Amino acid sequence: MAIAATLALGTDILILDEPTSELDEHATKRIVAILSELKKQGKTILIVEHKYSHFKDLVDTLVVMENGAISAIGTPGDMLADERIRKIVVANFSGIRPPSQKKVCLKKTEGPSDAIIQVRNLSHAYGDLLALDSISLLVNTGEFVALVGENGSGKTTLVKHFNRLLTPSRGAVVINGKNTRDSTITELAHHVGLVFQNPDHMFFADTVWEEVEFGLKNLGISNRDTIILAALSEVGLEHTTDLYPRWLSRGERQRLAIACVIAMQPVVIVLDEPTTGLDGNEARLVLEILKALQQKGHTIVIITHNKDIALMCADRIVTMEQGKIVSDLCNTGSE
Amino acid sequence: MAEILAYVHKDGFFRRLHPFTKIAFILLFGMMSILSTNISFLVLLVIVIIAIAYGSNLNTEVIHQFKMILAMSIILIGLTIITMPSGQTVGFLIPSVLPIIGGYIPITTGAIDFGIVLTLRFMVLICVFQLFVISTQPRDIVHTMERMKIPIDYTLMFLIALRFIPTLQIEGKRIHEAQLARGYNPGTGVLGKVRSVAPIVIPLVSNALARATVLGLTIDIRGYRIGIRTRIREFTFQRRDYATIVLILIAGSGYTALVVQQIL
Numbered sequence: 001m002a003i004a005a006t007l008a009l010g011t012d013i014l015i016l017d018e019p020t021s022e023l024d025e026h027a028t029k030r031i032v033a034i035l036s037e038l039k040k041q042g043k044t045i046l047i048v049e050h051k052y053s054h055f056k057d058l059v060d061t062l063v064v065m066e067n068g069a070i071s072a073i074g075t076p077g078d079m080l081a082d083e084r085i086r087k088i089v090v091a092n093f094s095g096i097r098p099p100s101q102k103k104v105c106l107k108k109t110e111g112p113s114d115a116i117i118q119v120r121n122l123s124h125a126y127g128d129l130l131a132l133d134s135i136s137l138l139v140n141t142g143e144f145v146a147l148v149g150e151n152g153s154g155k156t157t158l159v160k161h162f163n164r165l166l167t168p169s170r171g172a173v174v175i176n177g178k179n180t181r182d183s184t185i186t187e188l189a190h191h192v193g194l195v196f197q198n199p200d201h202m203f204f205a206d207t208v209w210e211e212v213e214f215g216l217k218n219l220g221i222s223n224r225d226t227i228i229l230a231a232l233s234e235v236g237l238e239h240t241t242d243l244y245p246r247w248l249s250r251g252e253r254q255r256l257a258i259a260c261v262i263a264m265q266p267v268v269i270v271l272d273e274p275t276t277g278l279d280g281n282e283a284r285l286v287l288e289i290l291k292a293l294q295q296k297g298h299t300i301v302i303i304t305h306n307k308d309i310a311l312m313c314a315d316r317i318v319t320m321e322q323g324k325i326v327s328d329l330c331n332t333g334s335e
Numbered sequence: 336m337a338e339i340l341a342y343v344h345k346d347g348f349f350r351r352l353h354p355f356t357k358i359a360f361i362l363l364f365g366m367m368s369i370l371s372t373n374i375s376f377l378v379l380l381v382i383v384i385i386a387i388a389y390g391s392n393l394n395t396e397v398i399h400q401f402k403m404i405l406a407m408s409i410i411l412i413g414l415t416i417i418t419m420p421s422g423q424t425v426g427f428l429i430p431s432v433l434p435i436i437g438g439y440i441p442i443t444t445g446a447i448d449f450g451i452v453l454t455l456r457f458m459v460l461i462c463v464f465q466l467f468v469i470s471t472q473p474r475d476i477v478h479t480m481e482r483m484k485i486p487i488d489y490t491l492m493f494l495i496a497l498r499f500i501p502t503l504q505i506e507g508k509r510i511h512e513a514q515l516a517r518g519y520n521p522g523t524g525v526l527g528k529v530r531s532v533a534p535i536v537i538p539l540v541s542n543a544l545a546r547a548t549v550l551g552l553t554i555d556i557r558g559y560r561i562g563i564r565t566r567i568r569e570f571t572f573q574r575r576d577y578a579t580i581v582l583i584l585i586a587g588s589g590y591t592a593l594v595v596q597q598i599l
Contacts, residue, residue: 165512204536
């Protein structure tokens with residue numbers, strides 16, 4: 001729609017700033033198809049993107065910018081031969097999930113269980129719209145689950161039930177032995193940390209330190225100084241304690257959002273699209289942090305549109321479609 | 336979730352009217368409600384508006400506002416009781432049965448009347464304006480304002496302000512959820528309320544400013560100021576518009592006559 005509005009002006013040059021961030025696989029492909037059609041018509045297209053792999057067939061000239069200057073420019077072939085440039089342009093997630101770890105997947109959907117997340121016949125309706133339709137899912141402690149599916153398939157609705165931002169219309173969600181119906185959001189915040197898609201929705205404090213402290217104060221956790229330092233060094237932001245959160249770069253803000261949540265020491269950490277808008281290096285960094293958290297015993301659930309991330313990092317891939325789980329597979333590793 | 340003041344695509348008599356006719360309707364009802372202090376007349380205006388809302392399929396949206404208006408009316412009546420005592424005293428805000436502190440702040444009939452008049456006025460103004468905004472596409476509002484020779488900058492300012500109400504509402508909800516997930520628990524008492532504002536308002540305002548900048552840029556990039564545009568749909572005056580205008584004129588002159596006769 002926005003592309004059509006701009007095209008209506010009959011311009012010959014089209015500039016797009018991250019047109020596909022937040023779009024799912026299918027929608028991204030359609031954008032790519034539209035752009036390749038426009039390219040054939042002789043339009044000049046300048047595109048700012050992080051998802052290079054989707055556009056690789058279109059690109060004639062690749063420009064890499066760092067710290068306000070163009071650090072490299074040339075044809076994609078020449079450019080990607082350089083290892084350092086390649087890491088920035090194409091996110092490489094291989095090796096994040098060590099082969100020895102591959103048997104953590106313990107999927108089970110029926111029967112009594114000590115699973116940390118138990119979703120039983122969960123349905124949720126927004127008014128007349130059925131967003132979740134009798135979903136059952138068990139996640140065990142220490143699992144790394146990727147939740148995939150198209151926009152509007154109910155992924156975010158599902159994870160909002162984990163800390164009772166939404167209450168089930170039907171069915172039940174049990175977290176760490178507690179039925180969410182009988183717990184308050186504040187109580188559940190001890191068990192489940194949720195990192196939203198846009199980190200800017202949560203920052204309000206004057207310094208990074210206070211930002212992380214906010215959650216700890218809310219939960220009445222003592223010994224805060226040690227915990228804050230530990231959380232910040234976990235995400236590699238220990239040098240930023242006195243900075244204003246909104247001045248940090250996009251990737252740093254995402255890592256700060258993660259730090260805010262892990263400081264509260266929840267067993268389960270849920271992330272909605274943690275790599276949207278990040279470059280290759282930053283995205284890899286975020287996933288390495290998550291993998292490290294998993295090894296410390298946390299249970300990680302991520303919502304992602306990126307197939308590479310799901311295949312390279314997660315132990316288990318759950319696919320949703322129109323409010324239902326259509327597949328739930330152990331990731332046997334395709335590396 | 337219902338979005339406040341966002342355009343609702345529901346067909347009905349009111350939606351099909353020419354925007355000019357709608358503006359004339361707003362002006363008439365606005366003027367009458369501001370000038371009148373007669374409670375029964377204001378009640379009549381509210382009933383007419385609700386009837387129009389029902390007839391135009393927009394009743395759920397309009398009725399939805401009543402909860403907010405009711406809360407506001409309690410505050411308004413409280414204020415008039417404290418600030419404008421007149422007429423007979425019917426009781427005290429602090430009951431006189433209490434020793435020492437009892438028997439202060441009289442509740443007077445004049446104050447209650449005036450509070451009710453204010454409430455009804457707000458009800459009329461809010462509902463009339465809401466009917467207009469939710470039944471007219473934003474681009475038609477802009478077009479009409481242009482035809483009325485209102486400078487483009489003012490038109491855009493008006494439209495952006497209007498456009499931002501539902502956006503901020505949704506954004507506010509998201510921020511609230513994000514903070515809840517961090518264990519944010521608004522405290523009780525006045526101090527607690529004051530403290531609880533920052534975690535919501537600061538992200539909301541910062542994000543809104545950034546968004547407004549982007550919106551302004553996109554409007555300019557798309558060449559809005561050039562001022563030469565073709566319309567998707569030109570509104571023309573239909574028979575129903577003439578009929579409504581005649582009704583508005585009759586109602587307006589009838590109201591003037593009643594005022595001159597000092598009946599209202």
